[in-house]
Amino acid sequence: MTNFIIxxxxxxxxxxxxFTLRFGDSVACATDGLTVLADQFVQELSxxxxxxxxxxxxxxxxxxxxxxxxxxxxxxxxxGLSPTEAGPLSEQYRLTVSSDGVAIVGTSREAVFRGLTSLxxxxxxxxxxxxxxxxxxxxxxxxxRYGWRGLSLDVARTFFSVDEVKRxxxxxxxxxxxxxxxxxxxxxxxxxxxxxxxxxTRVGGAGAVADRPGGYYTADEFRDLxxxxxxxFVSIVPEIDLPxxxxxxxxxxxxxxxxxxxxAPGIPISSLDxxxxxxxxxxxxxxxxxxxxxxxxxxxxxxxxxxxxxxxKYERFVAEQCRIIDGLGKKAIGWQEAARAGxxxxxxxxxxxHQPEGMATPDQYADLGLDLPPEVLDVIVANVTRATTDxxxxxxxxxxxxxxxxxxxxxxxxYGEQGAPEQEGDRARxxxxxxxxxxxxxxxxxxxxxxLPDVTSxxxxxxxxxxxxxxxxxxxxxxxxxxxxxxxxxxxxxxTRPGPIEWDDYATRLAAQARWWRRDGWNFFRAASxxxx
Ligand code: TNX
Numbered sequence: 001m002t003n004f005i006i007x008x009x010x011x012x013x014x015x016x017x018x019f020t021l022r023f024g025d026s027v028a029c030a031t032d033g034l035t036v037l038a039d040q041f042v043q044e045l046s047x048x049x050x051x052x053x054x055x056x057x058x059x060x061x062x063x064x065x066x067x068x069x070x071x072x073x074x075x076x077x078x079x080g081l082s083p084t085e086a087g088p089l090s091e092q093y094r095l096t097v098s099s100d101g102v103a104i105v106g107t108s109r110e111a112v113f114r115g116l117t118s119l120x121x122x123x124x125x126x127x128x129x130x131x132x133x134x135x136x137x138x139x140x141x142x143x144x145r146y147g148w149r150g151l152s153l154d155v156a157r158t159f160f161s162v163d164e165v166k167r168x169x170x171x172x173x174x175x176x177x178x179x180x181x182x183x184x185x186x187x188x189x190x191x192x193x194x195x196x197x198x199x200x201t202r203v204g205g206a207g208a209v210a211d212r213p214g215g216y217y218t219a220d221e222f223r224d225l226x227x228x229x230x231x232x233f234v235s236i237v238p239e240i241d242l243p244x245x246x247x248x249x250x251x252x253x254x255x256x257x258x259x260x261x262x263x264a265p266g267i268p269i270s271s272l273d274x275x276x277x278x279x280x281x282x283x284x285x286x287x288x289x290x291x292x293x294x295x296x297x298x299x300x301x302x303x304x305x306x307x308x309x310x311x312x313k314y315e316r317f318v319a320e321q322c323r324i325i326d327g328l329g330k331k332a333i334g335w336q337e338a339a340r341a342g343x344x345x346x347x348x349x350x351x352x353x354h355q356p357e358g359m360a361t362p363d364q365y366a367d368l369g370l371d372l373p374p375e376v377l378d379v380i381v382a383n384v385t386r387a388t389t390d391x392x393x394x395x396x397x398x399x400x401x402x403x404x405x406x407x408x409x410x411x412x413x414x415y416g417e418q419g420a421p422e423q424e425g426d427r428a429r430x431x432x433x434x435x436x437x438x439x440x441x442x443x444x445x446x447x448x449x450x451x452l453p454d455v456t457s458x459x460x461x462x463x464x465x466x467x468x469x470x471x472x473x474x475x476x477x478x479x480x481x482x483x484x485x486x487x488x489x490x491x492x493x494x495x496t497r498p499g500p501i502e503w504d505d506y507a508t509r510l511a512a513q514a515r516w517w518r519r520d521g522w523n524f525f526r527a528a529s530x531x532x533x
Contacts, residue, residue: 006121006488006491014138026060028058042054045120059101065105077143090111094139095119118140118142144176149177149463151467166225183241191215193219195289200248202252243318244307270307272317322344332347345394350402354405430472441529449461466490
């Protein structure tokens with residue numbers, strides 16, 4: 001009966017009775033700060049579940065904030081980092097449905113929001129009759145395992161509009177994820193207005209992969225996204241990916257292209273050179289504007305795959321990026337390669353690959369018929385080979401790790417199991433064919449502390465992020481298809497306490513999400529291993 005919630009709460013106890021929430025019942029707030037959450041809840045619920053509640057004085061639903069949850073048991077503490085750094089990690093809540101009504105007590109506004117999210121799951125999946133919903137009585141006591149729970153979204157290879165990104169934020173909020181990491185620049189596109197370097201968007205933002213339309217976010221649009229996300233306790237962590245992946249920068253400002261030789265005939269270097277005139281001024285200007293625009297304490301510096309770049313220049317470049325971010329009062333986070341900057345490396349690094357874990361070898365690239373010149377393969381392989389030492393270096397420097405293992409959290413991997421018959425064409429076409437496919441079950445059956453020899457303690461962790469790259473995803477419909485249902489699985493891993501996934505239980509909870517996805521018009525992959533009926 002209560003088996004509807006993803007991610008699974010820490011403690012759920014059914015108490016055997018029923019409570020009916022009726023049309024016009026009210027949600028009462030013990031403190032003013034909660035009214036805005038109640039208003040939003042009531043509004044979203046009427047769109048999602050045909051249940052109209054109001055915000056009022058005495059409530060069938062009562063919300064409050066207290067350090068004392070009033071429960072006999074208290075969930076264990078949360079590990080990792082808070083993406084907002086707003087005090088200690090505080091998302092503990094207790095949700096009680098009794099014969100008198102519903103009560104949610106949380107240790108913070110954010111905690112109450114998480115409790116309301118669980119209540120939404122219960123309401124949407126309980127029998128409704130003429131505007132009333134019959135809830136099972138129960139007690140939930142809950143708190144996340146990790147403080148940083150996110151999705152990295154590649155808006156550079158394919159541009160997604162503000163409204164589309166808001167719909168992604170809705171997915172994050174529903175599954176209690178709290179970070180939207182926006183990959184705002186790459187070889188194929190620059191997606192954020194920077195006033196001091198206008199060609200970045202005028203030229204660099206005009207295209208995308210192949211003939212897909214370009215686009216970018218104006219400063220006002222970016223602020224609007226930040227605001228929409230904040231209302232749902234999602235922090236937008238903006239990434240400007242430097243020094244590698246810079247072809248869009250060079251297209252916008254050819255004078256920033258270093259005079260280094262091409263990597264292979266016809267394949268020019270894609271990385272900036274810190275010693276090239278004007279380059280570090282460019283970097284300072286861009287991060288200064290970004291820091292002004294983004295309220296988040298973290299700025300992502302990218303720093304992955306510095307193809308064709310000299311090691312010493314790379315290390316110096318990353319250290320300088322981190323100094324710049326620090327000088328702006330922000331904290332830098334970088335992809336794992338950034339750990340190579342030694343003392344100058346960021347204090348948070350995002351793990352993505354470790355060669356033995358399944359990055360393609362040169363032979364595999366060749367088998368796939370990827371027509372890469374040997375010089376390019378050499379550069380890729382050199383980066384992958386060095387990757388095995390990135391995390392030990394980061395941990396020795398005292399860094400925290402955001403875990404985004406390619407094998408489990410990359411949602412641009414093809415689906416490795418059948419879906420609905422009419423989806424088989426999309427399944428074959430979408431996702432990078434370089435990677436072996438994974439099933440929904442495989443993608444949720446892992447633990448961040450057992451997949452790497454180097455990361456074995458919760459103290460090493462910041463949290464978990466799913467990643468979706470969009471080389472193979474041409475539009476929002478295709479993005480939706482690859483995001484769900486595996487994003488829900490990453491949320492389960494990031495929130496729920498360690499332990500093996502019981503597939504039948506998980507599949508039942510996953511199937512329950514289909515109701516909302518269908519109602520929302522979200523194009524999800526109907527894996528044959530789940531009964532979606
Ligand atoms: C590597 S993962 C990249 C991206 C690609 C991705 C494809 C990472 C930090 N960099 O630029 O899109 O592989 O999965």
